[in-house]
Structure formats: C-alpha cells, structure tokens
Amino acid sequence: MWRAVWPVWDTPPALASWWGDDSRGNRLEAHLLSAGVEIIAGSDHAEKTPIANAHIDSAGRATYDFELDWQVPPLPDATQISHLHTGSFAATLAPGAGAVVAAVKSMAIRGTVSYDPNVRPSLMGTPEEVRPQIEEIISLADVVKASDEDIAWLYGEGVPLESVLHKWKSMGPGLVIATRGPWGSYALCANDRDMLVVDSLNIEVADTVGAGDSFMAGLISGLLDAGLLGSGAAKARLRQARLGDVQPALHRATITSGLTVSKVGAYSPTRSEVAEVHCRPHALNRRRLRAQWQV
Secondary structure (H helix, E strand, C coil), X not given: CCCCCHHHCCCCCEECCCCXXXXXXXXXXXXXXXXXXXXXXXXXXXXXXXXXXXXXXXXXXXXXXXXXXXXCCCCCCHHHCCEEEEEHHXXXXXXXXXXXXXXXXXXXXXXXXXXXXXXXXXXXXXXXXXXXXXXXXXXXXXXXXXXXXHHHHHHCCCCCHHHHHHHHHHCCCCEEEEECHHHCEEEEECCCCCEEEECCECCCCCCCCXXXXXXXXXXXXXXXXXXXXXXXXXXXXXXXXXXXXXXXXXXXXXXXXXXXXXXXXXXXXXXXXXXXXXXXXXXXXXXXXXXXXXX
C-alpha cells in the first residue's frame, strides 16, 4: 500500500511508515532503498505488512479496502529536515496520527509542510468526525492538494470545488489545489486573486492507482526546484507567489500523474521521463491555463 514515487525528486527523501518484517515488507524496503529513499528506523516494526486491496472499475477508477493498523516510528527532530509531507489516514487514524500531527506542528514553525487529505472512508469514520482533524492540518500546511472526490466526501456533493478552495486558502496555506481527474486541476495562491486551471495530460488511462501520489511528488519536486518549499525563507516566498510562479510545478505534477495512470498498477515515472514529455509540443491539452476571477 505504500508507493514510492520519489524518483521524480532530486532531493533525497526519507520515509517514516509502518510495515512488517515479512516478505511483503522486505519487497517494499528493497524497492525503497533501490530508489534512494532513506527509511526511518523502526518503520518495519509492524506485526505484519498492511494491505490495501484495490478494486478497479470499468473506467479505471480505484476504490480500496484495508487490512492494517497504523503506528509510526520515532520521527526525526524537525531541525534535521526541511520539508514534511503527509496525508490520508496517516494524519487521522490513531494511534499513529498523534505523532504525525505533532511533527506537522513542529515542522510548520521551522520549515514547510504539504498535505493531501486523500480520504479513505473505511478508515476515517464520517465526514463530520474527521473534517475538524483535516482542517486543523490544512491550517498548518503550506501546500494542500485534494481530489474532487475527496472534497465531495468531506463537504457534500453539491458544494462547489471553488468555494472549498477559497475556504482552505483563507485558513493559511500558500497554495491549494483540487485535482479533477480527466478535467485537470484548479489552483489558488494566497497572493493571487485569480484561479489557475491546468488541463490533464493527453493520455489513455489504464487505471488511476497512484495518480494522486504521483501528482503530489511532481508538485513538491517542482516547488522545491522553484525555491518555494524547504525552508522558512521558502515559506515566505510561497506566501508571496503568484500563479505564474507555481505554474511549472503544476505542469510537472500533471505530467507525472498522467504517466502513472497510463500504466497498470502503481507506476512511478522517473524525472527524465517527465522531462521528456514536458518537452513535447502540445503535451498538455490546448486549454492548458486559464485565469478565473475570484467570486
């Protein structure tokens, strides 16, 4: 259930997770190490490796059920890292969520934080129960990305994505994004009144497993390259950024995610694959960018 999408990054990442010292866990660990990921000590102390069973519908969309418990090994001191990413039930499911939220609070003071709510209803209870937890982390994060399906579950099917993004923006993040599957993504910057619309990659979808994780990997790597994540100074720059400043990172995120969904399973594209597609003429749909006035 843990996907390594870090080959897109130049910055060596570290991962704190929870799997067992068993055949599945050993495969995960070997893959992570081969990708250059530092594994936080204790990540392999689960009784057994958690399992996510993915169910793919006729349109390639995935739903999941899980066999897991969630704890987290001792995390590094915030002074040892520059950016922290978390998401989904890692930040909401006890007992591990307590340590994750504490790390987010510490990191929000010293560096930068990105967050993907990535809702999993079978592990999160009702929207009314989990929404306060999710909104607390949003208020601490610098970058928040959610899917349209996440937002519909949290706030109701009839609530416009735009209104939720404006609400989240008012809570403190420097950049908020809603991904919309084949309809691309919306983005709002704290310092820009307009909304950016980025269309999806022109590609045939095999399945959607890993799409959100790959989007986030491409986004974070692009923002790191732009100097908009990774330090207190970068946090300040992100707060002053305009849509044009984050556009290259959003393009990288879109291409990274598009390459993932073009393959069956949790495919992890490399940075060179992403760069090759980015250089192609008309890699993204022609209606790539559009500014919309805030309402």
